[in-house]
Amino acid sequence: MEIRVVAFDHPDAAKLTAExxxxxxxRYGTEDETPVDVAEFAPPRGLFLxxxxxxxxxxxxxxxxxxxxxxxELKRMYVVESARGRGxxxxxxxxxxxxARAAGGRGVVLETGTEQPEAIALYRSSGYREIPAFGYYGDQPESRYYGKDLVRD
Structure with a gap:
């Protein structure tokens, strides 16, 4: 897989975000309603791949x-169904x-949910630990929150 930096509103990014x-x-009956601004994913304070x-x-x-x-904060991690299971x-x-580390990030936080067991397994196996809830879905019982220290890990 070749990974490229693109704008959050690039047509390929928009296609995968819609998917x-x-x-x-x-999985949940509704789209993710977390407020997202295209500019948040522009360097130096963000990035989209x-x-x-x-x-x-x-x-x-x-x-x-x-x-x-x-x-x-990680957002919009996704792999199309036909390409899953390949790492x-x-x-x-x-x-x-x-x-993120190269841009000076000290740690990573993310929110996922109980209906995404494969995501939870990925994060746990990659050194992420449970952290307190935050953000838009902070009061939702199916939400799960993880973080990882980029300075030590």
């Missing part, structure tokens, strides 16, 4: 600054962490 939103609808296989966009993920803590999510996660 992940439909995945949320299938798309992974390509033979020129076709198959994976995405981004990070944006999370307050003034020095942490970044692309793990590769995307590693590249997002590398880029």
């Amino acid at each position: 992940v939103q439909q995945e949320y609808v299938r 798309v992974g390509y296989l033979d020129g076709v966009p198959v994976a995405s993920g981004g990070w944006r600054a999370h307050g003034e803590s020095g942490n970044v 692309f999510a793990r590769g995307m996660l590693a590249e997002l962490e590398r880029a």
